[in-house]
Amino acid sequence: MPLRFSELCIDAHDPAALGHWWSQALDWPSEITEDGDVALRPPGGARPLWLFLPVDDEKVVKNRIHFDFTPDDQEAEVARLIGLGARHVDIGQGESSWVVLADPEGNEFCILAAE
Known part of the structure; x- marks a missing residue:
């Protein structure tokens, strides 16, 4: 069975604010999931779903x-x-x-x- 790319998880100090920012940047709707995370859904039901997840630490190095x-x-x-x-x-x-x-x-x- 092949893998399907369904979700991209993005750690965020403030998931609501960062999710809102990316929602504006991409012009994709955002919603709060039942787990309390912020989700962005690409248009037309495409994948992956972008999930913004809360973390306590700040970003300190260049992204990998x-x-x-x-x-x-x-x-x-x-x-x-x-x-x-x-x-x-x-x-x-x-x-x-x-x-x-x-x-x-x-x-x-x-x-x-x-x-």
Whole structure:
């Protein structure tokens, strides 16, 4: 039986706030699960479901896994995400065609150049 990628679990100091931020960033609806976690559901019933789970500790090192997003307009999308509370981060990427940002809890993600 093959594995199915059903949930992506994201540790968060404040799951409600971080889940809300990503809900705005992705334009995906959020909901509180019966366990009290925050869930984002991709449009059209796609998977994986994003679950924001409470943790007491703060993020202190670079992520070992991150998200890459390809927008229609990289510059406009970076500006929109900065307006929502993302910030530029330097992880040693140097001159590149992508922009590295971090969400309000410091989780890095990349905005790639439009295809």
